[in-house]
Amino acid sequence: MGKKQSIGELTSLLAKSLRHKIGSIVNKNEIYSQKYAKDAEVLLKEAQKVSLKENWNSYDKSEIKQELEKKLTKELEEKTFLDESKFNHINSEITLVLKLLELD
Amino acid sequence: METLKFIHKISKGTRFNQIYIPIEMKTIFEVGDSVEVRLIKKKTAQYISKNLEIGEFKKKLSAEIVNFISQLTGVEQAFLVGSFLTSVDYKDVDVLIISEKIIEEKVYSLLTEKFGMKFHIITMPKNRFDFLIKACPLTRSMLYFFISNKKFELPKEIVIDKKHIEFLLMMPKDLLEIKLSSKVFYDNFRRLIAIEKFLENKEINPLEINKEMREELKEKLFSYLKNDEELDKKSIEKIREIIKSKIKKIEENLWERNKV
Numbered sequence: 001m002g003k004k005q006s007i008g009e010l011t012s013l014l015a016k017s018l019r020h021k022i023g024s025i026v027n028k029n030e031i032y033s034q035k036y037a038k039d040a041e042v043l044l045k046e047a048q049k050v051s052l053k054e055n056w057n058s059y060d061k062s063e064i065k066q067e068l069e070k071k072l073t074k075e076l077e078e079k080t081f082l083d084e085s086k087f088n089h090i091n092s093e094i095t096l097v098l099k100l101l102e103l104d
Numbered sequence: 105m106e107t108l109k110f111i112h113k114i115s116k117g118t119r120f121n122q123i124y125i126p127i128e129m130k131t132i133f134e135v136g137d138s139v140e141v142r143l144i145k146k147k148t149a150q151y152i153s154k155n156l157e158i159g160e161f162k163k164k165l166s167a168e169i170v171n172f173i174s175q176l177t178g179v180e181q182a183f184l185v186g187s188f189l190t191s192v193d194y195k196d197v198d199v200l201i202i203s204e205k206i207i208e209e210k211v212y213s214l215l216t217e218k219f220g221m222k223f224h225i226i227t228m229p230k231n232r233f234d235f236l237i238k239a240c241p242l243t244r245s246m247l248y249f250f251i252s253n254k255k256f257e258l259p260k261e262i263v264i265d266k267k268h269i270e271f272l273l274m275m276p277k278d279l280l281e282i283k284l285s286s287k288v289f290y291d292n293f294r295r296l297i298a299i300e301k302f303l304e305n306k307e308i309n310p311l312e313i314n315k316e317m318r319e320e321l322k323e324k325l326f327s328y329l330k331n332d333e334e335l336d337k338k339s340i341e342k343i344r345e346i347i348k349s350k351i352k353k354i355e356e357n358l359w360e361r362n363k364v
Contacts, residue, residue: 016282039274039275046284082271
C-alpha cells in the first residue's frame with residue numbers, strides 16, 4: 001500500500017473513531033458513555049496499526065492533520081442526531097489523538 | 105467466669121442500631137455489665153433476576169461481591185451482570201454501580217485486591233440509569249440477568265428515543281465500510297438483534313440473542329465470530345448483507361414511528 005493510500009485509510013479510521021468519541025462526550029446524558037466509548041477505542045487501535053506501518057515525515061503529518069480535519073467535520077455534519085456542540089470538540093480531540101499516535 | 109452467650113441479629117433503632125437481650129437472659133445480662141460484641145456472619149442481601157440459573161458457588165461469590173461493593177461510600181446500588189452469570193466462559197466480572205460519584209478506579213482496585221479477579225466496572229448516576237433502563241436496548245439486555253444488593257425490576261414501559269438508537273447504529277454502519285475483528289462484528293450483530301427486539305417491545309434475553317444469531321448465521325459462521333477467528337471475504341460479505349438489512353429494518357421502524 002502506498003503512503004497516499006495509507007494516509008487515506010488512517011484518516012478515515014481516525015475520523016470515525018473521533019466521531020464515536022465526540023458522540024459519547026456530547027450525548028453523555030443519553031448513553032452509558034464509558035461502555036460505548038469502547039467503539040472509539042476499537043477504531044483507534046485499528047488506526048494505530050495502520051500508523052505503525054509507515055515512517056511519517058513532517059509533510060505527511062501535516063497532510064494527515066488537514067485530511068483528518070476535513071473528514072471529521074464531514075462525519076460530524078452527517079450525524080445530525082448528535083448535539084450541535086460536537087463541532088466544539090474537533091480541534092482538541094484531533095490534537096489529542098495525533099499526540100497519542102506521535103503524529104503531531 | 106462461665107461463658108454466657110447468645111446470638112442475635114442487629115436491628116435498626118431510631119438513632120442507633122441495637123441488639124436486644126433475650127427475655128430469658130435478662131437476669132444474666134444486666135444493666136451495667138460489660139459485654140463483648142463480635143461479628144460472626146455478615147448480612148448478605150441478594151436479589152437475583154428471574155430466569156437466572158446460577159450454581160451455588162457463583163451465587164455465594166456474587167453475594168459477597170455485591171455486598172462488599174454496596175458497603176462502599178457513595179454506592180446506591182450494585183449489580184453483577186454479563187457473562188460471569190450466564191456462562192462458564194467469562195473473561196471478567198461486569199459490575200454496574202449506581203452512584204453520583206466517580207468511583208470506578210477506587211472500586212476496581214478494592215475489588216481486585218479483595219477477590220483477585222478481573223473486573224469491568226461501569227458507574228452511572230441514578231438519573232441516567234433511570235433513563236437508560238427505559239430507552240436503551242443494550243442496558244435492558246445487560247440487566248435481563250443480574251444479581252444485586254437491592255430489589256430491581258426492568259420497567260415494562262419503554263421510551264423510544266430516536267437519537268439514542270441512531271447513536272447505537274453508528275458502529276454497525278461503520279462495519280459496512282471497515283473491516284474490524286470478528287469480535288467487533290459479533291458484538292454489533294448482537295447489538296442489532298437487541299435493538300430489533302427493543303423496538304418490538306420484546307424481552308431482550310442475551311441467551312436468546314445468541315440463539316437467534318446462531319440461527320441466522322448458521323453454526324460455523326457464528327462460532328468464527330464468537331471465537332474471534334479470521335474471516336474470509338465471502339463470510340464478511342454475507343455478514344455485512346445481514347447487518348445492512350437489519351439496519352434498514354430498524355431505520356424503517358424508526359421512520360414509521362416518526363410519521364405517527
